[in-house]
Amino acid sequence: MSLLNVGARALLANQVALQTTGHNIANVSVAGYSRQNVVMQTVPGQFTGAGYIGKGVQVATILRNHNELLTRQAAAAQAVQAADTTRAERVSQLQDVFKGGTSGLGAAITDMLNSLGDVINSPTDITARTVSLTRMDEMAARMRSSAEQLQQIEGAVNEQLKTDVVRINSLAGSIADVNEQIARVKGNGQTPNDLLDRRDQLIRELNQYVQTTQIPADDGTVGVFVGGSQALVLGATAAQLSIDESQLFPGSRQQGLYFVRAGAAPVELNDSMLGGGEVAGLLRFANQDLAEGRNLLGRMALAIGTTMNYQQKLGLTLDGQPGKALFALPAQVTGATRGTSQGHIDLGNSAALSPTQFAASDYEVRFANTGSAGQVVRLSDGKAFAFADLNDLRSQKIDGLTFDFDAAHPPTAGERVLFQPFAGAAANLQMLVYSPRDLAAANPVNAAMGTTNSGTLQLAGLKATGLQWNGVSSSVQTTGSITAPPSPTPPATGGGVTLTFNANGEFNLGGTTGTPLDMNANPPVLLAGPPYAYVPGQAIHIDGWSITLQGTPADGDTVKVGNALDPQYGDIYTRNAGNAGALQQLRDVKMFDESTLADGYAGLMAQVGTRTQSAAYAAKLSESIASNLEASRTAVSGVNLDEEAAKLIQYQQAYQASAKMLQVAQTIFDNLLQTMGR
Incomplete structure (x- = not known):
């Protein structure tokens, strides 16, 4: 009987092994399946006077080949x-x-x-x-x-x-x-x-x-x-x-x-x-990524639209009217917040913008837990700009933008406000001027060299800039307008602004005019004088327009700058394209991270x-x-068909041997019964 039990246990154990191997083969293509192995253990032997007699084998468990790490x-x-x-x-x-x-x-x-x-x-x-x-x-x-x-x-x-x-x-x-x-x-x-x-x-x-x-x-x-x-x-x-x-x-x-x-x-x-x-x-x-793409495109749209609108408004149309904006741009962008403050960036005020300083970024204004102090964080690189209060914030121009908050709706302690000044600029860019006569191609001023000049003085450039001195803040302000040289009364007497040069190569101004600006200083200041220093090729900025001269003047040489709409000049302004030239020159302005507009x-x-x-x-x-x-995980848990095929043969042979053991045990038992029957 013991031999029969040993054979029966071996047969069952190898049957489980065959079934497990078949289960592995069947699940070879199932995602996540872990190869399983039969763990067999010896059945404790029976004690006799001659020692422990083995009682065969049994299945301890089905092991899952798995590495948790x-x-x-x-x-x-x-x-x-x-x-x-x-x-x-x-x-x-x-x-x-x-x-x-x-x-x-x-x-x-x-x-x-x-x-x-x-x-x-x-x-x-x-x-x-x-x-x-x-x-x-x-x-x-x-x-x-x-x-x-x-x-x-x-x-x-x-x-x-x-x-x-x-x-x-x-x-x-x-x-x-x-x-x-x-x-x-x-x-x-x-x-x-x-x-x-x-x-x-x-x-x-x-x-x-x-x-x-x-x-x-x-x-x-x-x-x-x-x-x-x-x-x-x-x-x-x-x-x-x-x-x-x-x-x-x-x-x-x-x-x-x-x-x-x-x-x-x-x-x-x-x-x-x-x-x-x-x-x-x-x-x-x-x-x-998408926010940066929107900001890069929006910055370009806002910078191009703002600068071209600005220059267009400084010129004269074919009908002698001041130019109107070329493009429709968002007038204002408001801040997004869960707090109570109302903040905005004014995009329609050229004096509040400096397009050449734009950074393609969103901004977050973070207020301190006490008071209205805080910092503006440029989210593209995390750079922070501190401010002491709302007035201090309003006075700063951060990356060419002015952040303003309504005093009637002050920020709460610890409030955070997100500004996205460029996100919607490109989507809203629309052309506003469709009549060719309304393109402001003409300069609002013209210039003429004195008829008695004996030097080599020549006109190299004349355009409207809109840069004027702000007497309140003692700084240069971008106004988007000019103070044109006054028209004479009556027209026949002439008029305008006259630059008269002396023997030292300096000049004095005649006519109603403001003090020239020194735009080479940083920040720009009023030019020292009179008399004022002249540098060939360097623009002279006066009352929102600039003139550039080349050559060496002689003592007494003059240059007269007049109002292009002065009746004494007739319709000469229609054949002037100085402002169109200024529009085209924008392509060489460093506007996008030291890159030109072009x-x-x-x-x-x-x-x-x-x-x-x-x-x-x-x-x-x-x-x-x-x-x-x-690959490392699969090496532990994956099913190898060649390996499983070898195991299938191994367990098949063991199963057959176990069956042979049962057959032998049955023969012995039959012989024993026959012998006892006699």
Whole structure:
């Protein structure tokens, strides 16, 4: 009987081994399956006077080949890879918006500026003026088109975020269900291998969307946490995540992930708290990369529109009227806050703006816990600008912008206000001037050299600048207007401003005029004099206009600057294109991070391209790390068909030998019965 029992136990044990091997082979393609092995142990022997007689073998347990450390490391690495890959894909779409070539925005800007050349050559040519206005309209249209493409990307990202959150909540519910099943069967003393595989696979899938940490409990369940400490799954209970606009800055278009648990207020998890996962990558793209793209485009639109409007208003139309704004721009941008203050940046006041100082960034005004002191933080690089109170803040021009708060609605202690001055500028850029006669191509002033001049003095440039001395603040103010030389009364007597040079090469001013400005000083000051120093090639700034002279004057040489609308000059102003020249010269102004207006778009493409290259490199690196860790995990847990086939033969032979043992035992038992029967 003992031999029969030994054979029966061996047969059953090898049958379990064959079944387990078949189970491994059947699940070779199942994601997350961990290879299982049968652990056999010897049945304790029976004591006899001759010693312990063996009683065979039995199955101790079914072992799951699993390394907890490798599994967690692989899941975390896959979360980082998902975040980097998703961000790289979206940044690549962002790069496609800012394309080069003839269909790009850069070509439209160049064509617009170049078209002014024909107006300069032929100021009264209506066709040339029409072409120039058409090029301006095309530039504005491409600005709006680029902004619309960014909005489409933003919409797609928001929809993907919502879809991902639905999937996260579904996976969290599934993990809670598996937790419950594991807790129920854990009490039988054996490990539910397939349920554990199922839970690990669900957690790996969850990490594709949001990075998690896991903490095991005594009952066999696992707590799954997101954002560092928020329990998404605890035992058999699952919380929920939701995606919505940031609560900190309502109306800012910034997205936030919220942890929602029954009976508690939602907790916002920003992208820096999430670590990895597709949601983290999308939030980083939406709140950082896409925001930078919007700001770069908006800064360009606002700077071009502001400077061209400014210069256009300084000139004269073909009908002798002051120019009107070329482009419609947002008049004001208000701050987003949960507090009570009302802050704004005035974008319609040229005196409050310095486009050459614009930085493509959002700004956050952070007030101290006491009083109205605080700091303005440029979010693109974290640089802070301190202020003592609201008046001090109002007096500062930070990156060419003036931040103003309504005294009737003061900020609360610790309040934070977000400003996005460039976010909507490109989307709202519209052409306002469509009549070619309304292009202000003419200078509001003209100049003539004295008829008796004996030196080599020559006129090199004359244009309206709008730069005037502010007697209140003792500084140069950008007013956007000029004080034209007065018209004579009666016209026949002549008039204007006369520059008279002496033997030392200095000049005095005659006529009603203010003191010239020294724009080479930093900050600019009033020019010392009279008499005033003359430097060939250096512009002389007076009353909102400037004149540039070349050559060496002789004693008594004069230059007269007059009002272009003075009746004594007739319609000469219609054949003057000085202001069109000033508009075209804007292309050489350093406006975008030391790049000229003409080269600004190339700089924008370079910045977006650098960000795209960096994102692609990060995605490639994280993919390599994730692949290596997954390979290490698979080496422990994966099913090798060759190995399983060898085991199948091994256990088959053992099974057959066990059956042979039963056959031998049966023969012996039959012989014994026959012998005893005799």
